[in-house]
Amino acid sequence: MLRAVARAALERGWHVHAIGAGLADLADHPGTGTVVDRTDARRTARLLRLLAGHDDGQARPGGLPAATGRRTLVVVDDVEAVRAALSALGNGAGGDVLADTLADSPVAFALAGSGPTVAGLAAHVGVRAVLASRDRHDDVSLGVPTGLAGQGGPPGRAVWLGPGEPVLCQVVLPDDDPGVPADAAAAEQPADAPVRLAAVPERVAGEALPQGAGAVVVGAGGDDAGPVALAPGGGVLVVGPPGSGRSTTLRLLARHAAAAGALRGVIARDGSVGDAVRAVAGARVTVVRRFTPADVTALLDEVAGTVPAAAGGERPVVVVDDLDQLAQLCVLEAERLAALCRDDVALVASSTTASAAMALRGPLAELRALRRGVVLAPAERGSADVFGHELAWLTDPGRPRAGRGVVVEGARLVPVQVARAP
Incomplete structure (x- = not known):
């Protein structure tokens, strides 16, 4: 009917x-x-x-x-x-x-x-049109008047109320x-066509997405399930619980910064992040794989010595995986990193949702203030507090999917499926 x-x-x-x-x-x-x-x-x-x-x-x-x-x-x-x-x-x-x-x-x-x-x-x-049956009691319970109840039988026979x-x-x-x-x-014609909302894809291959020297495409989504990008320049914060795709997202961002010639250093215990950068930039980008004060200090000294020079006039980029853990293990170095971010360096980092939501000082707080990043598994408690946006209407209910999240850029919100790194 x-x-x-x-x-x-x-x-x-x-x-x-x-x-x-x-x-x-x-x-x-x-x-x-x-x-x-x-x-x-x-x-x-x-x-x-x-x-x-x-x-x-x-x-x-x-x-x-x-x-x-x-x-x-x-x-x-x-x-x-x-x-x-x-x-x-x-x-x-x-x-x-x-x-x-x-x-x-x-x-x-x-x-x-x-x-x-x-x-x-x-x-x-x-x-209302009530499809009738041959059972008078069933019809009456559905609102059919007694005089017309029980007169159904053929498919499509109904009582018009x-x-x-x-x-x-x-x-x-x-x-x-x-x-x-x-x-x-x-x-x-596009001007008169009805709105057609496409489903966010379950999986997105990084090779299938357009990439250029400008904005970095992190995945596909939005109302048209098209490419979703972050504008170039400035810091980016990627948050989510373990297993949500934080490292995958960070690899995409790191590869783009390396390809653009802006990446100056990587701090990541996850070897896949450093390997992704080395595949693009070779040995010209320093990769630190241990969260020790000595190693982090050496990298920050190197980065500070290159500021503000970067390819194409872009701010130098430092990538940090698990920034919340770095801030706990290397307190002074994290404060120095925050100071560099306020002045000359663009920090691209990942953190758990809970740590980012509670950060009031240090590099995590600096990145939160930019209101720019990717919130993965947005149903996780504290997700709305990270950038100050309610994300409930952009969240798919049910079991979280790795890579499913929301891109936040100021007041702009876009549901996204993050691409798998090529």
Whole structure:
């Protein structure tokens, strides 16, 4: 039945978005926007909140009703399951997203559910079509008047409950190939196309992403699942719990700095970070593999002697893996590193989320103040405190995926899947 409603709306030139399983065939029509499975709670919430006027710190894409002027329909299959999936978002606030959009958005909705309360949304529902059965008690429990109860049987037989008298009806079969009305042809143009939110990819190969001398592309994501980059210059803080992909992200950033000729030194006990740099820069970049005051001091002396010279006028870059541990083991050297960052050196570093969120002084605090970096596993406690942004609406519920996070650059927030280093 939802498919029939959606096809009818498309034939009339409406934009249609679909939430739920079994609606993927609607995506082929130029008037169809986002088609998302109910299990993708983050993307579902993003669509609903955009339609309700919220952007959650992310850029607003084109194709929203206010920009296109087109009437818009959202079809939601198995509304109970959709609302249950949404409740895992926003610390439980996601359960109200659908109700808020129904109440506040000018968009039309068509919902399909299995219960008379429509997942607690009955107050927001106008006309209802109840698919009837031959069991009078079941029909009455779903809101069918006694006189029409039990008259079902053939697939699609329903009772129409609208402003007038209830009517027994037969649901039409949707046209498998709806025509495109003349005024819908403009929907194929970018200025008038409905918003289409793409899924953030599960895996991203570093070789598949464009890289240049400017911004460093760290992965793919955002509303279009395209390349996500950090602007060149300045420090970067990568945070996340163990196993979230911190070292992988740091390798990408270190390789880019080495290729640009700006990298001056690496402090990392994880050998993969130093090896990635050596593969690009050879022996011209000093790599320290032990967190000892003597080794760190020697590197800082070397870096201080080269400041401010760097390729292309960029600030010299120092990369530190596990900066929170370095700050504990080499206290004086960490303070000196913080002083260099305030003046001449761009620090690119990683830390656990908890340590970064609690840092009030030293190099970690200096990097936090820049509000520039990557928050991995953003559902981890303290993630919102690192850069002062609420990340709940950009977080995929469930088990964390290595490399899944949020790129933060000032007020700009972008969900991302970090690329595997080439």
